Amino acid sequence: MDSKPSFPGIVAASVAPRVKPSNYPEPFASRMSGRVKRALGDCFGLTNFGVNLTRLAPGAVSALRHAHAKQDEFIYVLEGHPSLVTDAGEQVLAPGMCAGFKAGTGDGHHLVNRTPTDVLYLEVGDRSAGDTAVYPDDDLQAVMVDGQWRFLHKNGIAY
Amino acid sequence: MDSKPSFPGIVAASVAPRVKPSNYPEPFASRMSGRVKRALGDCFGLTNFGVNLTRLAPGAVSALRHAHAKQDEFIYVLEGHPSLVTDAGEQVLAPGMCAGFKAGTGDGHHLVNRTPTDVLYLEVGDRSAGDTAVYPDDDLQAVMVDGQWRFLHKNGIAY
Numbered sequence: 001m002d003s004k005p006s007f008p009g010i011v012a013a014s015v016a017p018r019v020k021p022s023n024y025p026e027p028f029a030s031r032m033s034g035r036v037k038r039a040l041g042d043c044f045g046l047t048n049f050g051v052n053l054t055r056l057a058p059g060a061v062s063a064l065r066h067a068h069a070k071q072d073e074f075i076y077v078l079e080g081h082p083s084l085v086t087d088a089g090e091q092v093l094a095p096g097m098c099a100g101f102k103a104g105t106g107d108g109h110h111l112v113n114r115t116p117t118d119v120l121y122l123e124v125g126d127r128s129a130g131d132t133a134v135y136p137d138d139d140l141q142a143v144m145v146d147g148q149w150r151f152l153h154k155n156g157i158a159y
Numbered sequence: 160m161d162s163k164p165s166f167p168g169i170v171a172a173s174v175a176p177r178v179k180p181s182n183y184p185e186p187f188a189s190r191m192s193g194r195v196k197r198a199l200g201d202c203f204g205l206t207n208f209g210v211n212l213t214r215l216a217p218g219a220v221s222a223l224r225h226a227h228a229k230q231d232e233f234i235y236v237l238e239g240h241p242s243l244v245t246d247a248g249e250q251v252l253a254p255g256m257c258a259g260f261k262a263g264t265g266d267g268h269h270l271v272n273r274t275p276t277d278v279l280y281l282e283v284g285d286r287s288a289g290d291t292a293v294y295p296d297d298d299l300q301a302v303m304v305d306g307q308w309r310f311l312h313k314n315g316i317a318y
Contacts, residue, residue: 005245005246005247005266006247007243007245007247007248007250008243008245008247008250008258008259008260008268009243009250009252009256009257009258010256010257010258011255011256012235012255012256012257013255040233040235040257040259041231041233041259043259044233044258044259044260044261045259045261046231046233046259046261047231047261048208048230048231048262048285048287049207049208049231049233049283049285051233051235051257051259051283071207072200072205072206072207072208074199074200074203074205074208074210074283076171076199076210076281084166084167084168086164086166086167087164088164088165088166088167089166091166091167091168093168096170096171096172097168097169097170097171098168098169098171098199098210099167099168099169099203100167100199100200100202100203100204100205100210101167101203102203102204102205102206103207107164109167122235122281124208124210124233124283126207126208126285128207
C-alpha cells in the first residue's frame with residue numbers, strides 16, 4: 001500500500017459546483033439562479049473560513065444585499081465587471097479589484113452582474129460563532145443555529 | 160460636511176506593500192528577499208482573517224516551509240508557476256490553481272518560485288488564538304503571544 005501523501009494543489013474550476021444552489025427560502029432562492037459556487041476551502045477540509053469560486057451569469061447576483069454581525073467577508077474579482085452595491089451606491093469593479101466587509105457595520109453589500117458576460121470572483125468568509133445577518137432590501141433576517149442558517153421574516157416569524 | 164459612505168472596492172495592486180519584509184529572525188529574514196506582501200484584508204479593517212496579495216520574484220519563497228497548529232491557510236495562484244513544497248514533494252502550480260492547508264496536520268508547506276518570471280498569488284489565513292508553527296527544515300519554532308509571533312530555536316531557546 002502506497003502511503004505517500006498526494007500533491008495538494010488542484011485546478012479551482014475543476015471543483016464540483018455546490019449541489020444546493022441557495023439556502024434562502026422562497027421567493028429569494030429563485031433569485032439566485034445564474035449563480036454557481038465552488039467551495040474551494042471545503043475541498044481541503046478547512047473549517048475556520050470558507051473560500052468559494054463563484055460565477056455569475058449575466059443578470060445574476062452574489063446574494064441578497066446583506067450584512068453580517070460576526071463574519072468578516074472579502075471578495076477578489078478574477079473576471080468580468082460586477083457592480084458592488086452598498087449604502088454608498090453602485091461601484092463597477094474590474095479584474096484585480098477587491099473589497100472587504102467588516103462584520104458589524106450594518107452596511108449591506110452584494111454583487112450584481114449587469115453586463116452581458118460572466119463574472120468570476122473569489123469570496124472568503126470566516127465561520128465565527130453566533131453570527132446573524134440583516135437584509136436591508138428584503139423581508140428577511142437570518143440567525144446561525146448549530147452551524148445552519150435559520151431564516152425569519154423581519155417580524156420574527158419563521159419562513 | 161459630506162457624510163456619504165465611500166465606494167469600498169479598490170485595485171489590489173495599488174495597496175502599499177507591507178513595510179517590514181519579514182517577521183523572522185536572522186538568518187531566516189534575509190531568505191525572504193524578493194517577496195512583497197500587500198495586506199488586502201487589513202485595508203478593510205478585517206480582523207477574523209487576513210488576505211495578502213503576494214508577489215515572488217524569481218528565486219523567492221513564500222515563507223519557510225511550515226505548518227500551523229490552529230490557523231487554516233489557503234492560496235490561489237493568479238500569475239506564474241510556483242512550486243508547492245509539502246511532504247508529498249514538489250508540485251508545480253499554474254494560474255487558476257489553489258491549495259488549502261488545514262491546521263494541525265503537521266505537513267509543512269511553502270511556495271518556491273523556480274522560474275524566471277514573477278509569481279503572484281492570494282493567501283488567506285485566519286487568526287485563531289493560541290497558534291503555533293513548526294518548521295521541519297529549519298532550526299525554528301514559533302508561538303503566537305498577544306498577537307505577535309515569538310521565534311525560538313527547536314531547543315526552546317529564544318532568538
